[in-house]
Amino acid sequence: MNILNKIKLVAVDVDVDGVLLTDTYSPAIKSFVEQYGGVYTPELERLVWGAPHIAGGHNMSLACKLPWSAQETIEAFFHHHSKYIETNPIVVVPGAEDFLRLLQEFNVRVTSYGGRTKEYVFDKYMSPLEKYFDKDKPYIDTNSIRPGIMEITREIFKLNFDEVLFVDDINRMAEVAKFYKTGFIGTPVTVYQKEQMQETGVKYIVSSVKEITRDMLIKTDRALTSGSHWS
Structure with missing residues (x-):
């Protein structure tokens, strides 16, 4: 040994x-943000990736100017991610x-x-x-x-x-x-x-x-x- x-x-x-x-996370974040009109940047990646889920939802909501709460946003993202992994399995x-x-x-x-x-x-x-x-x-x-x-x-x-x-x-x-x-x-x-x-x-x-x-x-x-x- x-x-x-x-x-x-x-x-x-x-x-x-x-x-x-x-x-499967970073490409799903990028496609989610861009789908809702946001711009995926190094700073946004930093604020979302590796953050507590509620914080990630809050930051994506702000970046995309969504009318949703942090919880609603992260739930929408998880739904988006579940669809993503149907064709990009983990x-x-x-x-x-x-x-x-x-x-x-x-x-x-x-x-x-x-x-x-x-x-x-x-x-x-x-x-x-x-x-x-x-x-x-x-x-x-x-x-x-x-x-x-x-x-x-x-x-x-x-x-x-x-x-x-x-x-x-x-x-x-x-x-x-x-x-x-x-x-x-x-x-x-x-x-x-x-x-x-x-x-x-x-x-x-x-x-x-x-x-x-x-x-x-x-x-x-x-x-x-x-x-x-x-x-």
Whole structure:
């Protein structure tokens, strides 16, 4: 077994926008906003993507100048998304199992998190890969605690911030990880998110989890040990 000296937990985003599932969220947001006369911009993506659902609904309502409440807007979006995935189904991304198998080579626990319920995301799509995740806490629903880094790290797993590595596709998570000096590897699926992660100073940005290597994990662990991960 490979030994990581600092990292004790790897937390991987599992949602309808990635990291282990195909992104059906950002294209659905874009088409929803444009359908109702809004303009999809980097700032709007930032305000909607990864936000609590009610906040996302509020911001889309403002962007499209809709007469609906935040709740009505997010419900309309979820209906739009359900139609979108009828022709663009959610599936596990290529290389996901290889990545999870790689994590098993190390002395770490592995959990996942996302903004939907465990039943909607993890049980529905990840059950074939459940054996790779923590038995007691395989998935954390973060909708009400987003971004969730503090809660996952300190409250749920009782760890220090530099003992956790987050793998996520949203720059908002990178910003919070930087604030807490938590480990972070970015897997952005949009140009906007990649550009924003570069501005934030994320050292490791990959297009997919299949590009995360053993060496990358070891170097991240060493950087967290020395306190240089965000410097």
